[in-house]
Amino acid sequence: MRDVPLLIIGAGPAGLSAAYRAAEAGCDVLLLERAKKIGGQLVKQTHKFFGSEKQFASTRGIHIVDILAGRTKDLPGKVEILTDATVLGIYEDGVVTADIAGTIEKIRPQAVIVATGAYERTLAFPGNDLPGVYGAGAVQTLMNEYGIKPGDQVLMVGAGNIGLIVSYQLMQAGVKVKAVIDAADRIGGYLVHASKIRRAGVPILVRHTVEAALGDSEVEQAVIVEIDDEWQPIKETRQVLDVDVICVAVGLSPLADLLYQAGAKSFYISPLGGHVPLRDQNMMTTLENIYIAGDVAGIEEASSAMVEGELAGVAAAQKLGYETPDTDQLKESCLAELRQLRAGPTGGKIRTGLALAGVYS
Amino acid sequence: MRKTADVVIIGAGISGLAIGVHLAKKGVKDIVILEKTFPGNGATGRCGAGIRMQWGVELNCLLSKFSVEYFENVNEILKNDVDVEFWQGGYLIGAKDELEAEQFRKNVTLQNSLGIESSYLSPEEAKDMMPHLDVSHIKAATFCGRDGHLNPFKTVEAFVKAAMDLGIDIEKNTIVTGIEKTGGRVSGVKTDKGDIKAPIVVNAAGGWSKQMAELAGADLPVYSRRHQILVTEPVEPLQSAMFMGFGLNIYIQQVPHGPFIMGRGDADEPTDLRMTSSWKFLNDMAETVTTLMPRLARLKVVRQWAGLYNMTSDAQPIYDEAPEAKGFYHACGFSGHGFMLAPATGQLMSELILGETPSIDISSLGIDRFKGDMLLPLESSVV
Numbered sequence: 030m031r032d033v034p035l036l037i038i039g040a041g042p043a044g045l046s047a048a049y050r051a052a053e054a055g056c057d058v059l060l061l062e063r064a065k066k067i068g069g070q071l072v073k074q075t076h077k078f079f080g081s082e083k084q085f086a087s088t089r090g091i092h093i094v095d096i097l098a099g100r101t102k103d104l105p106g107k108v109e110i111l112t113d114a115t116v117l118g119i120y121e122d123g124v125v126t127a128d129i130a131g132t133i134e135k136i137r138p139q140a141v142i143v144a145t146g147a148y149e150r151t152l153a154f155p156g157n158d159l160p161g162v163y164g165a166g167a168v169q170t171l172m173n174e175y176g177i178k179p180g181d182q183v184l185m186v187g188a189g190n191i192g193l194i195v196s197y198q199l200m201q202a203g204v205k206v207k208a209v210i211d212a213a214d215r216i217g218g219y220l221v222h223a224s225k226i227r228r229a230g231v232p233i234l235v236r237h238t239v240e241a242a243l244g245d246s247e248v249e250q251a252v253i254v255e256i257d258d259e260w261q262p263i264k265e266t267r268q269v270l271d272v273d274v275i276c277v278a279v280g281l282s283p284l285a286d287l288l289y290q291a292g293a294k295s296f297y298i299s300p301l302g303g304h305v306p307l308r309d310q311n312m313m314t315t316l317e318n319i320y321i322a323g324d325v326a327g328i329e330e331a332s333s334a335m336v337e338g339e340l341a342g343v344a345a346a347q348k349l350g351y352e353t354p355d356t357d358q359l360k361e362s363c364l365a366e367l368r369q370l371r372a373g374p375t376g377g378k379i380r381t382g383l384a385l386a387g388v389y390s
Numbered sequence: 391m392r393k394t395a396d397v398v399i400i401g402a403g404i405s406g407l408a409i410g411v412h413l414a415k416k417g418v419k420d421i422v423i424l425e426k427t428f429p430g431n432g433a434t435g436r437c438g439a440g441i442r443m444q445w446g447v448e449l450n451c452l453l454s455k456f457s458v459e460y461f462e463n464v465n466e467i468l469k470n471d472v473d474v475e476f477w478q479g480g481y482l483i484g485a486k487d488e489l490e491a492e493q494f495r496k497n498v499t500l501q502n503s504l505g506i507e508s509s510y511l512s513p514e515e516a517k518d519m520m521p522h523l524d525v526s527h528i529k530a531a532t533f534c535g536r537d538g539h540l541n542p543f544k545t546v547e548a549f550v551k552a553a554m555d556l557g558i559d560i561e562k563n564t565i566v567t568g569i570e571k572t573g574g575r576v577s578g579v580k581t582d583k584g585d586i587k588a589p590i591v592v593n594a595a596g597g598w599s600k601q602m603a604e605l606a607g608a609d610l611p612v613y614s615r616r617h618q619i620l621v622t623e624p625v626e627p628l629q630s631a632m633f634m635g636f637g638l639n640i641y642i643q644q645v646p647h648g649p650f651i652m653g654r655g656d657a658d659e660p661t662d663l664r665m666t667s668s669w670k671f672l673n674d675m676a677e678t679v680t681t682l683m684p685r686l687a688r689l690k691v692v693r694q695w696a697g698l699y700n701m702t703s704d705a706q707p708i709y710d711e712a713p714e715a716k717g718f719y720h721a722c723g724f725s726g727h728g729f730m731l732a733p734a735t736g737q738l739m740s741e742l743i744l745g746e747t748p749s750i751d752i753s754s755l756g757i758d759r760f761k762g763d764m765l766l767p768l769e770s771s772v773v
Contacts, residue, residue: 120669135669292666 041069043323046338161248408736436697486637597698624648
C-alpha cells in the first residue's frame with residue numbers, strides 16, 4: 030500500500046496542469062498515465078493552438094507537452110510521473126488500484142483528480158468492422174505519432190473541429206480526402222479550418238451520412254446519402270465513393286467509468302458529450318476529495334482542460350492544507366480564464382451544458 | 391398496473407418467478423410480480439448459478455435433486471426453447487483436512503442413499519479429473535457428474551417468458567412501499583406506481599426480504615451479507631467441472647464461452663445491503679485461486695461485482711406463512727443457494743399457498759424453528 034497526498038489520473042493537458050499547480054503549492058503528487066508516454070491527445074496534435082498566450086497559442090500541441098511536463102519540475106512539492114500505469118478502480122475505502130507495468134499496486138491517496146479525458150464515439154453502419162474504418166484519433170495516431178499513412182482515399186465522417194483538422198492533416202500527408210460529410214445542417218468546426226479544406230477543393234457535404242462500408246476484406250467503397258429534415262435517407266441522392274479509409278470523427282464522450290464505479294453522481298448532459306460527473310466550482314465531484322478536470326468533466330478544448338486542471342490542482346492542494354498567499358487569487362483567475370474561453374458564440378454549447386450541470390447559473 | 395390480484399409476489403428474481411410460474415400452472419389467475427428494478431438484478435443475476443446435489447443434510451440433497459431434474463427438462467416444463475446453458479460437468483469438491491474428508495465420507499453415504507450418484511475420490515483421482523488443480527492442498531474429494539451450472543441470465547429469460555406466456559404481469563421498476571393488513575390478514579400491497587388489493591402476498595425479495603417483512607409487521611430472522619465474485623477473460627476449455635472447497639473457501643467454474651467465474655466467502659463482509667466491490671476481495675481471491683490452480687495466475691480479471699446472500703442461522707431457507715399476517719408468505723433466507731433451489735421453491739411454495747400436500751416434507755423449514763432450540767443441523771457444506 031502506497032500513501033500519497035494527491036493522486037492524479039491521466040497525464041494529458043488537464044492532469045499535467047493539475048500536477049503543476051498542486052506541487053507549486055507544496056503538495057506531493059503521484060501522476061499515473063495509462064499510455065507509455067505522457068501528453069494524452071497532445072502527442073498527436075501537430076497543429077498550432079489558437080486562443081490566448083496563456084494557453085500556448087501558436088505553439089504546436091506536441092511541443093506543449095514538453096512545456097507542461099517541464100513546469101512540474103523543481104517545485105516545493107514533488108511530482109512523480111509513472112507511465113504504463115492504468116488505474117483499475119477507486120474503492121469505497123478510498124484505495125485506488127492500478128496496473129503499473131504489469132503489477133497490481135494499491136494506492137491510498139488523500140485526494141484524487143480524475144483527468145482521464147474522453148473516448149471516441151463511433152457510428153453503427155453495415156461494414157463498420159471492416160479494416161479501413163478508423164476513428165479520427167486512430168488516424169491521427171498513425172500519421173502524427175508513427176508517420177504511417179492510413180490509406181490513399183479517405184471519406185471523413187464529421188465536420189467538427191477534429192474531422193476538419195484531421196482532414197487537413199491527411200491532405201498535408203498527401204492523402205486524397207474525397208469528401209467531408211456531416212449529418213448536421215451546418216459545419217460544426219471553426220470556419221477557418223473548413224475554409225482551408227474547401228480552398229483545396231474538398232467538398233464538405235452537410236446533411237449527409239454514411240450508409241455502409243463496402244468491401245470483401247477491407248474497405249473499398251463507402252455509400253453516402255443525403256438526409257431529410259427527419260434525418261431519413263433520401264434514396265435518390267445515394268452515391269458510392271471509391272475510398273480505402275472511412276474516418277469517423279463524430280465526437281467524444283467523457284471517459285468517466287472510474288467515477289461511475291466510485292459512485293460519483295452524474296447526469297447525461299448532451300452538450301457536454303454524455304454522462305458527466307457533477308462537480309462544484311472547485312472541480313470537486315459529489316464524492317469528498319475526488320476532483321475532475323478536462324474532457325472527463327465535459328468535452329471541450331485542450332485550452333480549457335489545462336485551466337480546469339490548474340483549478341483542480343490548486344483546489345485539491347488547498348483542501349489538503351497546501352496553500353500559498355496566492356491560492357485564492359489563482360483560483361479566481363482560473364475561473365475568469367474559463368469564462369473567457371467559453372465566451373462568444375463558439376462557447377454556447379459548453380455554457381448550456383455547464384448550466385445544466387449546475388456549474389453556471 | 392392492475393388494482394386487484396389473486397397473488398402478488400415481491401421480487402422477480404429466480405425464486406419469485408418460479409413461484410409465479412408454478413402457481414399459474416396450477417391454475418391461479420391474476421398473478422402480479424413486483425420488481426424494484428428488472429428481473430434477475432438481485433442475487434439471481436449476480437451469482438455463480440451453480441447447482442449441486444452434493445449436500446451434507448438430507449433436505450438440501452432432496453431439494454437440489456428436485457432442481458437438477460427440473461433443469462434437465464426445463465424447456466419441456468416451461469414450454470419454451472430458451473437455452474439456459476445447463477452445463478452438467480459435475481462438481482468436484484475438495485476437502486481441506488481430515489476432518490472435512492471424514493464429513494465428505496458421510497455426505498457421500500447420505501447422498502448415495504438418496505439416489506444421488508456421487509463418489510469419494512483420493513487426491514490422485516481428483517488430479518486425473520482436474521490436472522490444473524494442485525492436489526497437495528486437498529486430502530480427499532467428492533464428485534457428482536450430474537451437478538453443474540447454468541447461465542443465470544438465460545435462466546431468468548426462460549422463466550420470464552414462461553411467466554408471460556402464462557399471463558403473469560411482471561411490473562418492473564416498481565417499488566413496494568407498504569403491505570396492507572386487515573384483521574390479521576394481508577389485504578394488499580402499496581407501491582410507488584399504485585396499490586394492488588390481494589389476499590395473498592409472497593415475500594421473495596431475497597436480500598431485501600427482511601425489509602419487506604417489516605412492512606407487514608412481520609419479524610423475519612434473516613440478514614443479508616455481501617458476497618463478491620469475479621470473471622476473467624475467456625480462454626480455451628480447461629475445466630469442465632465446477633471446483634468447490636468449503637474449508638478451502640472457493641468455488642470456481644469455467645463457463646461455456648471460456649471465462650472463469652469464481653467467488654469466496656468472507657466473514658468480514660458488510661451486512662448493510664451494500665453491493666459495492668472491494669480490492670481486498672481481488673487480493674484474497676487471487677491468492678486463493680492461484681494457490682490451488684497455479685496455471686490460472688496469468689488470467690486477467692475483467693470484472694468484479696457483488697450480490698447479497700440472505701442468511702439464516704442454520705444456512706437453510708424459510709418456506710412459511712408469516713404468523714403475524716395470514717396470507718403473507720416467506721420464501722427467503724436461501725443463504726447463497728436460492729438459485730439452485732428455485733425450481734423446488736416454486737413447486738413447494740405453490741403447494742404451501744394452495745394448501746396441497748408438499749412434494750417434499752418441508753415442515754422443518756418453518757419460521758418457528760428460530761424461536762426455540764428447533765434449529766436444523768447446520769449445513770456445513772457451504773462457501
